[in-house]
Amino acid sequence: MNLPIILTFGAALLAVGMLALAFAGPSAGKAKTRRLSSVKDRHAASTEAVVAAQMRKTIAAAGNSGNTSISSLMPRRELMELRLRRTGKGWTLSKYMFASMALFVVVAGGMLSVRAPFMLALMFGLLAGVGLPHMVVGRIIKKRVLKFNARFPDAIDLLVRGLKSGLPVTETFQVVSQELPGPVGEEFRGIVERIRIGNTMEQALQESAEMLGTPEFQFFCITIAIQRETGGNLAETLANLSDVLRKRAQMKLKIKAMSSEAKASAYIVGALPFFVFGVVWSMNPGYLQGFFFEQRLIVAGLGGLVWMSIGAFIMSRMISFEI
Structure with missing residues (x-):
């Protein structure tokens, strides 16, 4: 057996493995964890636990209402749904999978129509169907995070002015959500809504931090948490944080130019x-x-x-x- 046949056979095995991975069902461990969580929620004793359980049920119901049976075939579904939420476009997992399959059919069919080898058409179809949507989602997330980081110091300055004028922290969050457009206003609006339905400020901030995945917002969450535990002048601390974030952005631009x-x-x-x-x-x-x-x-x-x-x-x- 010569080398081209071996490589072709290996490519076929790789393609079959990618297909099996793409259409594998959810793991039994995750299903067991979800069942245990649902049992704990039913027997929750404290009011805060009951509210958190109800929130998880509501979010799960909203996520499942937009998905068809095909979306349940994707492995690591929670991670993919998190990536789609980070885009801020309201895309569902089903739309993502249908777009991937459409790209696979178009690319593979186009190459087969020009009489390209079947394995080559299959590999390029998988590359386009799996890689291109992932790359597009990643670019949209990166663009949104960059827009957030560009306006985030302005949001902190607005918080500082609100705190110095005597407003509580939650009211300053509301002001930021109304005054600043784009991703900054959207994220702070989500924080305010989560606080209104019963979450603590730390939980609401941490959820937004997990959604964004940026060190800048993590610094902000840590600053708020430390101030609430130890006390101190929050306005001055946030002003120092805003200055640090602006210098950090300037350093990034300098490195980008170099x-x-x-x-x-x-x-x-x-x-x-x-x-x-x-x-x-x-x-x-x-x-x-x-x-x-x-x-x-x-x-x-x-x-x-x-x-x-x-x-x-x-x-x-x-x-x-x-x-």
Whole structure:
């Protein structure tokens, strides 16, 4: 058995494994945990526990009402639902899965229509159906988080002015939710609503922190929690936090400017092979048709894509800095 057949067989096993992983059912451990949680909620004694249990039931009912039976097939469903909520677009898990399957059918069918090999069409279809929606959701989340971080120091300054004028913390949250548009106003509006239905301030803030997943908001939650336990001048502490966050944002912009040349070089080097391939294909298609039919050229092309992906990953880590 020669090398191309072995690689083709391995690609087939990989594709089958990805399909099995994509359509695997929920784990028994998670189902057991949910059942134990429901039993604890039914026998909750304190008022706070009863309110929290009712909130979880309401949220679960709202999430299940927008999902069809196909959404229950996705593994790590809670993590995917959290990612979709972070986009702020109101997308459901069912819509995400239908979009992924539609992309898979379109890409794989398009490649089969031009008589590409079946395994190559299947691999590119899986890459488009699984990778492209994940990348789009990730970019939307990153854009929303960047917008939040850009306006968050302004929100803290507004909180400081409200506290200095004598307003309580919850009232200043309400002012921020009304005055600031975009993700900042949406998140503070959610905090106010959770406090109104019975959550403590720490629980409401922590839920928003888990939703955003940003260090900036975690700093804010820690500041509020420490002040409520130890006391002190909250307005002054928040003013110092706002100054720290602004300096942190300035440092990020400075690093982005210093690494822009390296990023541009990485983009040019990564796009050059595809650009040359497209130019040669437009001038002489027959010269490159073997990459879609000849097994050895298909293996060479896939190997080149793998090595290019490794190089792009290494370059991205080299120009990525944590502050």
